[in-house]
Amino acid sequence: MVVIVLSDCVRTICAPKDEEAGGMMTQPVETSAAFDTLLTELRRVHEDHPDTRAFCPFPTDLTPQAMQPCHRPCAEFMAGEPMMEAGGYTVLRDTLLAASPDALWRETYAGTNIGQEFMDRFGCYCIIGAGGQWSSASMSAYMVYMPAGFWYTWHHHPAEEIYLVVAGEGEFLRHGMASERLGPGGAVLHGSNQPHALRTHDQPIIAYVIWRNNLGIKPVLTPPEMLV
Numbered sequence: 001m002v003v004i005v006l007s008d009c010v011r012t013i014c015a016p017k018d019e020e021a022g023g024m025m026t027q028p029v030e031t032s033a034a035f036d037t038l039l040t041e042l043r044r045v046h047e048d049h050p051d052t053r054a055f056c057p058f059p060t061d062l063t064p065q066a067m068q069p070c071h072r073p074c075a076e077f078m079a080g081e082p083m084m085e086a087g088g089y090t091v092l093r094d095t096l097l098a099a100s101p102d103a104l105w106r107e108t109y110a111g112t113n114i115g116q117e118f119m120d121r122f123g124c125y126c127i128i129g130a131g132g133q134w135s136s137a138s139m140s141a142y143m144v145y146m147p148a149g150f151w152y153t154w155h156h157h158p159a160e161e162i163y164l165v166v167a168g169e170g171e172f173l174r175h176g177m178a179s180e181r182l183g184p185g186g187a188v189l190h191g192s193n194q195p196h197a198l199r200t201h202d203q204p205i206i207a208y209v210i211w212r213n214n215l216g217i218k219p220v221l222t223p224p225e226m227l228v
């Protein structure tokens with residue numbers, strides 16, 4: 001790991017192996033206080049929202065795991081956003097922001113041709129699952145952030161997925177279906193291997209994202225021939 005000091009800002013650039021290592025260490029660990037607070041709020045929201053509650057129960061098998069914080073440029077973009085409108089989800093928005101300095105920010109599409117701008121500005125950290133503060137056999141949970149005017153291109157994965165918008169707004173696209181523009185409290189389901197994409201317009205977005213089934217298989221970019 002290399003630490004670069006930029007004026008009063010410390011940015012950590014992680015070795016590629018760190019993302020996998022966070023989920024593989026099994027020794028008992030102390031969890032981050034900010035993640036503990038986040039987990040409490042996440043459970044409350046998950047069990048309160050009809051769509052996330054129906055998607056899967058909040059896990060009862062949570063096991064703390066070592067997590068090496070790893071910051072990427074997207075973390076600073078999110079921290080610098082003006083306060084995003086969150087409706088009834090302001091507490092979850094704030095706990096997601098508060099946990100971000102302790103998080104292992106992911107590079108899901110490293111090694112693809114998605115481009116450096118995407119890598120720098122698309123933000124994701126795991127809460128439950130590989131690289132997160134807890135493991136569970138039943139689901140994975142992530143925070144996803146995108147700035148305004150951003151395009152998260154078509155991709156797919158075997159895991160079924162639900163997005164719950166926490167703050168801001170996004171236009172959700174699913175192959176073969178009409179797009180939906182959703183704000184705080186809006187939820188959208190992606191089926192197994194159903195190509196999907198996400199676009200922001202004049203607002204950024206923060207979402208709570210849950211996976212069930214096939215948790216260990218990463219997303220891949222959808223080739224154009226699958227979209228005809």
Ligand SMILES: [Fe+2]
Nearest residue numbers: 161190196219
């Ligand atoms: Fe997805």
